[in-house]
Amino acid sequence: MPGRLPPPPASRMLRAGRGSGGACDMDDGQANIYAAGAAYVQGRFVPIGQACISVLDWGFTRSDVTYDVVHVTGDAFFRLDDHLDRFGRSMARRRLAPAEDRARMTDILHRVVSLTGLRDAYVAMLALRGRPRIGGSRRPMDCDNHFIAYALPWIDVVPPDVQARGAHLWIGSMPRVPDASFDPTVKNYMWGDLNAGLMEAHDHGYDTSVLCDAQGRVTEGPGFNIFVVKDGRVLTPAHGSLQGITRRSVLELCDELGLPCAVADIPRAVLEEADEVFLATTAGGVMPVSRVGPVAGVQRIMGNDRPGAISARIKELYWARHRAGWHATPVRHDVTA
Numbered sequence: 001m002p003g004r005l006p007p008p009p010a011s012r013m014l015r016a017g018r019g020s021g022g023a024c025d026m027d028d029g030q031a032n033i034y035a036a037g038a039a040y041v042q043g044r045f046v047p048i049g050q051a052c053i054s055v056l057d058w059g060f061t062r063s064d065v066t067y068d069v070v071h072v073t074g075d076a077f078f079r080l081d082d083h084l085d086r087f088g089r090s091m092a093r094r095r096l097a098p099a100e101d102r103a104r105m106t107d108i109l110h111r112v113v114s115l116t117g118l119r120d121a122y123v124a125m126l127a128l129r130g131r132p133r134i135g136g137s138r139r140p141m142d143c144d145n146h147f148i149a150y151a152l153p154w155i156d157v158v159p160p161d162v163q164a165r166g167a168h169l170w171i172g173s174m175p176r177v178p179d180a181s182f183d184p185t186v187k188n189y190m191w192g193d194l195n196a197g198l199m200e201a202h203d204h205g206y207d208t209s210v211l212c213d214a215q216g217r218v219t220e221g222p223g224f225n226i227f228v229v230k231d232g233r234v235l236t237p238a239h240g241s242l243q244g245i246t247r248r249s250v251l252e253l254c255d256e257l258g259l260p261c262a263v264a265d266i267p268r269a270v271l272e273e274a275d276e277v278f279l280a281t282t283a284g285g286v287m288p289v290s291r292v293g294p295v296a297g298v299q300r301i302m303g304n305d306r307p308g309a310i311s312a313r314i315k316e317l318y319w320a321r322h323r324a325g326w327h328a329t330p331v332r333h334d335v336t337a
């Protein structure tokens with residue numbers, strides 16, 4: 001299973017080139033031209049290296065885009081409908097309306113995965129503003145919105161070996177952009193603050209970072225939600241963060257395990273003094289943290305410098321549930337258009 005093991009070897013890939021991409025799927029009858037990834041752009045299915053947008057697209061020049069990411073493990077999507085629901089809400093909030101309806105988007109997602117032959121994949125769906133039909137127009141309504149989807153080999157935002165020892169988490173000095181300025185529940189690429197935190201983390205020898213808001217409350221990190229465990233209670237921030245699908249899964253698993261859990265304001269001091277910390281995302285699952293800093297200027301080691309017992313238990317159950325088909329939608333290999 002991904003998330004705990006290195007990327008899937010070729011032997012774990014399906015037979016190459018199921019369905020035609022509109023081009024030849026095989027270069028010489030051996031290799032699948034979509035093996036590195038398949039995309040749907042401007043109404044066509046192409047190998048990932050050929051997936052391009054215009055430099056004039058507002059999705060690029062203004063980050064006028066929303067997106068979602070769902071993962072595939074063992075040839076099945078995880079919580080596909082939940083991701084499509086959130087994507088639909090995000091598009092409505094950003095007033096983006098590509099031509100493809102939900103049923104068509106769903107077919108496209110199945111097809112990009114099927115083309116790659118991957119059993120474990122990172123699958124993105126995007127809605128972009130597009131470029132104005134009238135040159136120089138500043139009116140969003142003059143743009144033709146468009147839909148992009150692509151499938152890539154599995155991605156872990158925290159590498160599996162780092163997950164195994166527990167990530168070292170930097171608390172960034174820059175405050176997270178306020179919710180009132182940009183709604184973090186609408187998935188977006190406005191990553192200026194998150195990237196700054198990540199660079200600070202790397203400058204200081206940490207693996208990744210989390211940001212607090214201007215009021216000093218913990219929010220989220222570059223591509224993940226955060227959980228803090230204190231005195232047996234599992235907490236995740238109420239503000240400044242995406243309502244992650246993995247976060248929802250973790251809350252459900254906590255209920256099942258009888259672990260008290262809550263979505264709440266988490267002051268920075270609670271993170272600094274946590275018994276355990278873990279991160280949660282589609283691209284990696286449940287990812288334990290073993291060190292956090294700076295705490296009074298230094299790095300604080302939690303517990304025995306390894307993933308905590310509760311984090312490990314939740315992570316194990318999360319993947320066991322995947323193996324048992326929890327919220328699974330098998331990838332369809334019969335979508336041809």
Ligand code: PLP
Pocket residue numbers: 069220221222223224225241242243244245246247280281282283
């Ligand atoms: N927060 C941010 C900023 C993210 O980009 C992501 C995922 O990409 C998450 C949280 C986790 O959300 P999910 O569990 O739905 O992948």
